[in-house]
Amino acid sequence: MTQIGLLILVVLGAIKAYLILTTGVCTSTKKLTGKTVIITGANTGIGKETALDLAKRGARVILACRDPKKAAIAKEDIIRESRNKNVFIRQLDLTSLKSVRKFAADILKSELRLDILINNAGCATIEKKLTEDGLEVQMQSNHFGHFLLTNLLLGNVRIINVSSTAHRWIKKLNLDDLTFERDPSDNKILNIYGITKLCNVLFSKELAKKLEPFGVTVNCLHPGAVKTEIFRNAPTWFQIIAAVCIPLFFKSAKEGAQTSIHLAVADEVANVTGEYFSDCKIAKTSKLAKDLELAKQLWEVSETFVKLKPEERHF
Numbered sequence: 001m002t003q004i005g006l007l008i009l010v011v012l013g014a015i016k017a018y019l020i021l022t023t024g025v026c027t028s029t030k031k032l033t034g035k036t037v038i039i040t041g042a043n044t045g046i047g048k049e050t051a052l053d054l055a056k057r058g059a060r061v062i063l064a065c066r067d068p069k070k071a072a073i074a075k076e077d078i079i080r081e082s083r084n085k086n087v088f089i090r091q092l093d094l095t096s097l098k099s100v101r102k103f104a105a106d107i108l109k110s111e112l113r114l115d116i117l118i119n120n121a122g123c124a125t126i127e128k129k130l131t132e133d134g135l136e137v138q139m140q141s142n143h144f145g146h147f148l149l150t151n152l153l154l155g156n157v158r159i160i161n162v163s164s165t166a167h168r169w170i171k172k173l174n175l176d177d178l179t180f181e182r183d184p185s186d187n188k189i190l191n192i193y194g195i196t197k198l199c200n201v202l203f204s205k206e207l208a209k210k211l212e213p214f215g216v217t218v219n220c221l222h223p224g225a226v227k228t229e230i231f232r233n234a235p236t237w238f239q240i241i242a243a244v245c246i247p248l249f250f251k252s253a254k255e256g257a258q259t260s261i262h263l264a265v266a267d268e269v270a271n272v273t274g275e276y277f278s279d280c281k282i283a284k285t286s287k288l289a290k291d292l293e294l295a296k297q298l299w300e301v302s303e304t305f306v307k308l309k310p311e312e313r314h315f
């Protein structure tokens with residue numbers, strides 16, 4: 001082997017060792033018997049691993065999924081592995097505000113209590129499309145759908161929003177154009193993904209402020225770079241790079257679920273709210289994500305975009 005080859009191997013090994021040593025692990029052994037948890041996008045990836053862990057802890061777990069067939073397979077796997085039969089499917093397509101409303105109405109009718117809501121579902125599409133509600137598809141899946149859902153289900157004690165370090169890509173948020181029709185620079189699809197993840201952080205901050213007097217905590221997180229289906233629609237060049245990098249540097253879905261699980265169960269975060277976590281620890285956000293006035297304004301425009309009715313406005 002040449003010296004350069006050896007050097008590359010040493011550098012790759014050092015990066016891998018660093019990643020293994022810094023990967024956060026939820027160490028709480030807390031049981032969730034008697035608690036009800038809703039996890040969006042729980043049929044695969046980080047959401048499925050989170051659901052499995054919480055089912056093992058004895059929770060009543062509701063898998064909020066858009067595809068009933070995929071959800072049925074996930075439910076079977078989770079029940080088999082956790083030996084907890086209290087796992088249920090409720091259909092939820094975040095790209096339809098009607099579906100979000102129906103989901104919330106069904107939950108409020110069928111559930112006696114709600115303890116933990118994990119807004120995990122997300123997509124990174126390559127095509128800019130509008131949904132049946134006239135909203136951009138990534139914005140509705142990743143932000144507006146969860147915004148409406150959370151407002152309709154405010155009985156939870158812990159609310160967890162799965163964001164991403166991708167929020168850092170965004171240096172300016174134009175609240176006048178959240179359907180990205182006016183500013184062509186915002187049409188870059190990865191840029192839109194970053195905007196949706198910035199919205200997750202800003203939404204968490206504003207909701208945490210609003211819910212603090214009620215003892216409800218709201219936190220968000222970056223799960224790490226995780227080997228899941230999130231890149232399923234990415235361009236070919238990206239898939240090629242990913243094929244090399246993912247096995248080397250990405251976390252497994254189980255590792256990627258640790259921060260969501262930590263926020264859902266750990267006693268040490270029971271009174272922590274409005275924070276952004278990574279590897280089970282509080283982490284820094286971008287400067288823009290700290291802008292509380294922007295968070296307030298985003299809340300107001302989101303209310304209008306999802307057509308929140310006066311009787312659904314709690315604040």
Ligand SMILES: NC(=O)c1ccc[n+]([C@@H]2O[C@H](COP(=O)([O-])OP(=O)(O)OC[C@H]3O[C@@H](n4cnc5c(N)ncnc54)[C@H](OP(=O)(O)O)[C@@H]3O)[C@@H](O)[C@H]2O)c1
Nearest residue numbers: 041045046066093094095120121122164225226228229230
């Ligand atoms: N993987 C990473 O490296 C990474 C990094 C940072 C942040 N994240 C975030 O982690 C979260 C989970 O992603 P993942 O990596 O586990 O990806 P994934 O394997 O692609 O899982 C995404 C889940 O979201 C669901 N979903 C997508 N759009 C939906 C919609 N409109 N309505 C209902 N469900 C919908 C998917 O359902 P279908 O299977 O039916 O499509 C799937 O269950 C996302 O919020 C993502 O942004 C991931």
